[in-house]
Amino acid sequence: MELRNYRDADEDALADLWQRCDLMRNPLNDAHKDIAFCLSGGHGEILILEDEGEIVASAMLGQDGHRGWIYYVAVDPARQGQDLGRRIMAAAEARLQASGVPKVQLLVRGSNTQVVGFYQRLGYMMDPANLMSRRLDGNPLPIGHQMNDEPVIVTYLEMLERGSLPHIVPKTRNHALIGAHDITVGFYRYLYDAVGRPWYWTDRKKLSDAELATIIQDEAVETYVLYVGGVPAGFYELDFRTMPTAELAYFGIMPEFIGMGLGPYLLGQALDMLWHKEPARVLVNTCTLDHPKALPLYQRFGFRPYDQQKVPAPWQDVNNVLDFA
Numbered sequence: 001m002e003l004r005n006y007r008d009a010d011e012d013a014l015a016d017l018w019q020r021c022d023l024m025r026n027p028l029n030d031a032h033k034d035i036a037f038c039l040s041g042g043h044g045e046i047l048i049l050e051d052e053g054e055i056v057a058s059a060m061l062g063q064d065g066h067r068g069w070i071y072y073v074a075v076d077p078a079r080q081g082q083d084l085g086r087r088i089m090a091a092a093e094a095r096l097q098a099s100g101v102p103k104v105q106l107l108v109r110g111s112n113t114q115v116v117g118f119y120q121r122l123g124y125m126m127d128p129a130n131l132m133s134r135r136l137d138g139n140p141l142p143i144g145h146q147m148n149d150e151p152v153i154v155t156y157l158e159m160l161e162r163g164s165l166p167h168i169v170p171k172t173r174n175h176a177l178i179g180a181h182d183i184t185v186g187f188y189r190y191l192y193d194a195v196g197r198p199w200y201w202t203d204r205k206k207l208s209d210a211e212l213a214t215i216i217q218d219e220a221v222e223t224y225v226l227y228v229g230g231v232p233a234g235f236y237e238l239d240f241r242t243m244p245t246a247e248l249a250y251f252g253i254m255p256e257f258i259g260m261g262l263g264p265y266l267l268g269q270a271l272d273m274l275w276h277k278e279p280a281r282v283l284v285n286t287c288t289l290d291h292p293k294a295l296p297l298y299q300r301f302g303f304r305p306y307d308q309q310k311v312p313a314p315w316q317d318v319n320n321v322l323d324f325a
């Protein structure tokens with residue numbers, strides 16, 4: 001295995017590696033242009049790990065006169081889990097250290113939650129800083145999986161009678177659903193961010209601690225937390241403040257627990273509790289930024305859409321909380 005600098009002949013293979021590693025989601029990033037720009041000004045370099053003529057890993061690095069940065073860390077999907085990520089990162093760090101920068105930084109896309117564990121394993125920590133950015137090329141800022149400027153469509157759904165709710169038993173045996181009475185603001189903010197971050201939930205982040213406490217600690221608002229193996233895995237919030245209309249205000253599973261069949265179970269429990277208080281109407285809403293299965297799931301449980309509205313995407317709202325880079 002050879003560690004070396006990028007050569008012109010690598011261009012197509014490197015672009016292909018980044019594509020296969022799902023690093024090219026942002027349509028404003030063009031691999032060929034990014035490679036050329038990195039190497040054009042003497043401010044950056046690209047490291048390659050090559051094995052038997054194949055590029056198996058890459059890292060782009062550079063220093064901006066103050067800090068070191070690492071981009072495009074990628075390991076061939078067929079070769080992941082073999083320490084190549086660690087090796088290419090160690091090589092990139094060594095180069096930056098040699099250049100004299102005291103700190104190395106990197107950006108992890110908000111939706112790339114899996115990779116955070118890799119960097120943590122290498123000693124990286126989340127900085128308590130908000131990344132703010134502004135494009136200088138006139139392009140709109142595309143973030144996350146909605147890569148265009150289209151407005152978000154919110155679908156409002158209602159249920160007017162209990163109906164027969166499907167009985168769902170989750171596959172996990174070690175789960176528990178516990179009401180969080182007098183929930184603290186800190187715990188609530190953790191739940192909201194852990195569930196909502198991939199889906200750009202921002203409404204509650206705009207509230208001060210006092211404003212948030214007024215809502216979540218209201219006697220007519222109830223939060224239930226799903227634990228799997230003692231670890232928070234999801235939550236829902238029921239709002240009875242406008243009875244006889246009740247609302248499933250928030251509902252979701254944390255990314256690490258998606259795909260385990262917990263969503264239908266949790267929704268069934270939430271609806272059971274909502275109807276237990278005998279409301280005349282139960283509301284929920286979902287938008288095109290939510291998990292694509294959310295809307296069909298609500299409909300499967302008996303919700304019917306009664307309205308739709310277009311709203312600006314969270315990143316188009318200048319007053320928004322800018323923490324989903």
Ligand SMILES: CC(C)(COP(=O)(O)OP(=O)(O)OC[C@H]1O[C@@H](n2cnc3c(N)ncnc32)[C@H](O)[C@@H]1OP(=O)(O)O)[C@@H](O)C(=O)NCCC(=O)NCCS
Pocket residue numbers: 021022023072073074075076079080081082083084085086087107108109112114115116117118119121122
């Ligand atoms: C992230 C990536 C570079 C990791 O490379 P890799 O070769 O699979 O990782 P390594 O085998 O070197 O793993 C090093 C350590 O991190 C751990 N690790 C790797 N991926 C992990 C993950 N997703 N979550 C938690 N730990 C992880 C490994 O278990 C290993 O731990 P150890 O100290 O117990 O041995 C690779 O998965 C990748 O290319 N992903 C797609 C592209 C991407 O997301 N890049 C990052 C952009 S910010």
